[in-house]
Amino acid sequence: MRFSKHVFTRSGVCLAIAALVSGCQLEQAKLAGQSAPVQQLTDISASHYHKVQLSGTEYQIFTDKSGLHVRQSPETKSPETKDAEVISSYPGAFIRLTVQKLTDDSLLLAAMDDNNNSLHLWQLNPQASEPLLLLRRQLISSRVVDDLCFYQSSENQQLSLFLLGGRGGADQLLLQQQQQWLAEPLVIRELNVPYDSTACVTDPVSGALYIAEADRAIWRYQAEPEADEGRSLVQVNAPFGQLQGEVKAMQLLADGSLLALEEQPARVLHLNRGGEVLSTRQVPGLAEASGLAVRIQANNATLFVSSEDAAPVQQLSLPLPSTSARSNRAAVVQLMPTLQTEPASQRGDVMDDPAVWHHPEQPELSLLLGTDKRAGLDVYNMQGQRVQQLPVGRLNNVDVRYNLRWQGQTHDLAVASLRDDNSLQMFAIDLNGLLYNAGRVATAMTEIYGLCLYQSGRSGQHYVFVNDKSGLIEQYRISSDGQNWQGVLVRSLQVPSQPEGCVTDDKRGILFVGEEDQAIWRFAAEADAATSGEVILRVDGERLVDDIEGIALAEHNGNSYLLVSSQGNDSYLLFDAAPPYAERLHFRIGTNPELGIDGASETDGLDVTTRSLGPGFEQGALVVQDGRNRMPEQGQNLKLVPWQALLQQLK
Numbered sequence: 001m002r003f004s005k006h007v008f009t010r011s012g013v014c015l016a017i018a019a020l021v022s023g024c025q026l027e028q029a030k031l032a033g034q035s036a037p038v039q040q041l042t043d044i045s046a047s048h049y050h051k052v053q054l055s056g057t058e059y060q061i062f063t064d065k066s067g068l069h070v071r072q073s074p075e076t077k078s079p080e081t082k083d084a085e086v087i088s089s090y091p092g093a094f095i096r097l098t099v100q101k102l103t104d105d106s107l108l109l110a111a112m113d114d115n116n117n118s119l120h121l122w123q124l125n126p127q128a129s130e131p132l133l134l135l136r137r138q139l140i141s142s143r144v145v146d147d148l149c150f151y152q153s154s155e156n157q158q159l160s161l162f163l164l165g166g167r168g169g170a171d172q173l174l175l176q177q178q179q180q181w182l183a184e185p186l187v188i189r190e191l192n193v194p195y196d197s198t199a200c201v202t203d204p205v206s207g208a209l210y211i212a213e214a215d216r217a218i219w220r221y222q223a224e225p226e227a228d229e230g231r232s233l234v235q236v237n238a239p240f241g242q243l244q245g246e247v248k249a250m251q252l253l254a255d256g257s258l259l260a261l262e263e264q265p266a267r268v269l270h271l272n273r274g275g276e277v278l279s280t281r282q283v284p285g286l287a288e289a290s291g292l293a294v295r296i297q298a299n300n301a302t303l304f305v306s307s308e309d310a311a312p313v314q315q316l317s318l319p320l321p322s323t324s325a326r327s328n329r330a331a332v333v334q335l336m337p338t339l340q341t342e343p344a345s346q347r348g349d350v351m352d353d354p355a356v357w358h359h360p361e362q363p364e365l366s367l368l369l370g371t372d373k374r375a376g377l378d379v380y381n382m383q384g385q386r387v388q389q390l391p392v393g394r395l396n397n398v399d400v401r402y403n404l405r406w407q408g409q410t411h412d413l414a415v416a417s418l419r420d421d422n423s424l425q426m427f428a429i430d431l432n433g434l435l436y437n438a439g440r441v442a443t444a445m446t447e448i449y450g451l452c453l454y455q456s457g458r459s460g461q462h463y464v465f466v467n468d469k470s471g472l473i474e475q476y477r478i479s480s481d482g483q484n485w486q487g488v489l490v491r492s493l494q495v496p497s498q499p500e501g502c503v504t505d506d507k508r509g510i511l512f513v514g515e516e517d518q519a520i521w522r523f524a525a526e527a528d529a530a531t532s533g534e535v536i537l538r539v540d541g542e543r544l545v546d547d548i549e550g551i552a553l554a555e556h557n558g559n560s561y562l563l564v565s566s567q568g569n570d571s572y573l574l575f576d577a578a579p580p581y582a583e584r585l586h587f588r589i590g591t592n593p594e595l596g597i598d599g600a601s602e603t604d605g606l607d608v609t610t611r612s613l614g615p616g617f618e619q620g621a622l623v624v625q626d627g628r629n630r631m632p633e634q635g636q637n638l639k640l641v642p643w644q645a646l647l648q649q650l651k
Contacts, residue, residue, distance in 0.1 A: 106124060118139050164193065171190055196216075242280075283305050288308070495513060550605040571586060
């Protein structure tokens with residue numbers, strides 16, 4: 001593992017929150033064994049303390065006024081090592097010590113030096129020639145850090161560290177991705193958290209981040225960097241809840257329940273996942289408590305409570321009910337974006353759907369079109385730079401076809417659904433890639449939404465399929481008098497509830513439509529075909545999770561693939577585009593640390609091409625709308641993944 005010196009200068013945003021919750025005060029349920037005696041550890045006084053087992057040997061890790069220390073537990077030492085108390089030390093005024101088990105039976109340790117707000121990361125491997133190896137020392141200038149907590153995501157294969165500030169902000173540092181250490185930690189998310197936040201802990205199984213707001217509340221956030229930023233209330237102070245003192249530390253138990261340590265008077269609360277207090281335990285040996293660690297053996301948790309006032313560490317026993325073990329979520333394939341566009345000019349839900357326009361002779365001069373739900377159409381070059389804006393109104397979905405006559409010359413056609421007046425907004429694209437407003441085609445829809453184009457392989461005629469939130473789908477034939485384009489309604493289709501994303505297979509004459517909450521439908525695309533459709537894929541709540549949003553079609557070596565954005569779990573699925581519509585790939589678009597590009601999530605529209613877009617995209621690209629553009633937090637944008645990256649996974 002290699003880290004280089006680096007100073008981060010991210011700024012946080014303060015958020016003051018008053019925790020007011022209506023309802024009755026919770027009843028306290030007591031576990032058997034609550035009256036078990038407190039056992040004092042007389043041989044160690046520490047501000048933070050952990051007891052761990054590595055390679056069958058037990059070790060104590062603790063901080064005091066002189067620094068960080070590691071020693072073999074006295075009860076496990078052999079006679080010949082009786083006098084070898086401390087095996088390694090590191091000097092400093094360390095606070096908020098936290099540990100993370102690594103796969104090679106070593107530990108990753110993190111602590112802050114209180115004198116200069118420096119983050120220290122060590123690897124502890126007692127079998128190594130240097131048992132306590134300093135990996136990184138880094139000044140944190142974005143905020144004064146009040147607590148640290150690791151987050152190990154097995155599903156997205158990332159190891160990160162939260163730096164919790166007490167003035168309304170937190171940073172998430174990425175340390176490791178897909179089993180590879182980063183050359184230096186990377187800030188992948190900035191969070192707005194309550195003012196006076198004091199402690200944090202994460203749940204790797206549920207992906208939760210718990211944050212304590214002093215003596216007022218405990219909140220649950222999502223720990224995944226690309227997840228929604230919403231939060232939920234876990235527990236509050238009296239009289240609405242059962243918190244009394246300032247929460248200084250938290251720990252998670254194997255069943256997902258939570259331990260919260262109150263500073264003064266020292267007290268440990270055991271909360272279930274719903275926030276109900278299962279038991280409370282006073283710690284009479286400490287005037288003030290600062291640190292909490294836990295070790296679980298069978299159905300018993302041993303709690304270690306420490307203090308900054310040099311009092312001996314206290315050991316408490318907490319009997320646990322028998323519960324089935326929770327397993328980490330299975331890993332999801334991670335693909336990395338290699339290009340992103342400039343962000344939308346406004347923060348919030350602005351962008352929706354992309355489309356690719358191919359330059360007829362020079363692939364590197366191709367363009368990316370992106371709808372702006374507040375303003376119009378943005379056009380980007382293959383360096384991600386915005387090169388044109390067409391402020392025509394609130395556009396939702398867009399698609400492209402080629403070689404039509406407009407104003408007496410050959411142009412390509414882009415059509416978008418315009419929500420201002422429920423019309424089809426037409427754009428002409430010349431051979432140099434310049435777009436022109438080419439007028440509108442009226443529809444009878446009341447809430448126009450999704451759209452896609454179709455060119456009949458039988459007749460060569462161009463059509464627009466456009467849908468309404470009611471489930472109505474209309475098919476318009478596009479014709480030209482050589483100067484302007486017109487649209488004529490030729491057919492109507494219907495799905496039971498709101499659709500949006502759609503795509504056509506021009507060669508085979510098929511229309512695929514996403515009914516957002518339910519299923520993907522297949523219809524015949526020709527204007528004279530039957531109007532009945534069939535469901536080919538249904539939302540299952542696990543892999544394909546509503547909303548079904550963007551849908552695109554890819555052709556490669558004679559194979560046709562249907563690519564879908566599963567918005568409900570921030571992932572993407574690739575299916576065969578022919579019966580039985582087998583799933584070929586389930587993946588996410590994650591962080592690209594080397595290029596400093598964040599992943600993609602909450603995706604609305606997407607497009608895919610297997611034609612060259614120039615250097616880096618010689619075999620095409622997947623283009624997705626990123627609903628949460630981070631690193632830094634900015635307006636939404638488009639992310640591109642080389643098609644070659646998907647092909648490698650398919651092999």
